[in-house]
Amino acid sequence: MDSPVVTQLFRRLFRHHPACQSRQNLAALASALRDVRRQHRLLQQQRHHGRRCYSSGGRGGGRTPQYDLNWQQRSDIFQQDMSDEFKKFPLVTAMDLRNRTERPRRVKMLMRDFIEDSLYNPNYGYFSKQVVIFTPGEPFDFGSLYDELDFHSLLSRRYVEFEDALDAVSPSDTRQLWYTPTELFRPYYGEAIARYLVANYKLTAYPYHDLIIYEMGAGRGTLMLNILDYIRDVDPDVYDRTKYKIIEISTQLATLQNSQLMQSTAARGHADKVEIINQSIFDWSHTVPSPCFFLAFEVFDNFAHDVLRYDMETQRPLQGLVLIDEHGDFFEFYTPHLDPVAARYLRVREVATGGRHKVPYPTTRLGRWLAGQKPLSANLSPPEYIPTRLMNFFDVLGRYFPAHRLLTSDFHSLPDAIKGLNAPIVQTRFQRRPVPVTTPLVHQGYFDIMFPTNFQTAEATYQAITGKLTRVLSHEEFMRRWAYLEDTETRSGENPLLTWYKNASVLFTV
Structure with a gap:
């Protein structure tokens, strides 16, 4: 499309x-x-059919020095030169827009601020207003299913029934409905995480410290309940010393987590152990000196990224900004003047990886010369999306949670991503059907913007910032270590818990 x-x-x-x-x-x-x-x-x-795919922001006949230019990307739809507006419109951040109730116009911002505003603005952001998390109702009885196909058929029926029930109360053509492994494999997924937590707590902190668990982006609160249920039933002594704290940026989801905690007698029994903190992790301002575990499952994929393109002759990076005009239309510009956060990420990555990381342009002189001989060859490289917000998250852990142990899982690859290195999937749902697009410059709040995580680079960056040692395992390897696989095995011997997330990895502090 x-x-x-x-x-x-x-x-x-x-x-x-x-x-x-x-x-x-x-x-x-x-x-x-x-x-x-x-x-x-x-x-x-x-x-126009010129050689360059990008037009300079300057007007008039004078020649401008190469690195004094801001480059405006061309596309098939928008061709007009917006350089005057780019000079006049104020530069804003996602923080500046946090209290706005309407989507901004006549402004410019860095790509990471545009993405963060689109996903997390409290008044119109994707996670604030649009997202509904699917829950299948009763846990699946995997032992009664013949194979994975049988599981998929049952899941599809429950998915339709769930949305039918929502439409009976409040019909919507633009509902954003998605599910997580925590919900699909409840309670077995959460129990595997709980075994990891209890075993490592006993090895490193018990009995001198409490078991303190922080979870960021907790969805419906299902993982929290599954972990606390397991610890209470299996190890009461550890349960007596357990504290569970959720850090949730979305007020809507924080309210849902509170209601889940009060929904049943068993859940209410955990109330004195749970604290739900409705704020962004990036607003954290006090030190937690005690040893703790920090959980972040499918969180990295929605961290905002900056976008860079590189001059094909010099390999100098240019940083992407988004201009929004008075009509709410978007224009992409590139400037050679990197902001401090993007510049620092490039420095940290270079040191952490020893310069061994992918780039979106040919690395040899011959390769660059051959790329320049192609018809209509671009003067800038394809885009590279860099996880500057992930770096900021590691900064928060290192500064405010010095004794933490991180446990995180996310996707190391994603199908149907847009063009570029480490590029995201951008899509919405319309009348229950996914609608993918090939740009992140879309109507704020209605589209999911989800990035893959390069775990090799992320691990090196985390180690460089926090000084901690880590391991990375595939999702399957981690579950083979900590899950009771017979709980999710079908009669044919197939196990959806191991095979459904082949494109996910787990990173944890050792």
């Missing part, structure tokens, strides 16, 4: 229908599609 067309289509759709109903959506969809196709044909006829 062509990204600029789809992006323009959804922008028109959501601008005029913030809480769309089904028939209104279909009419707007058809009208927007006709308008965008007409505009696309006209602009294709006017398109």
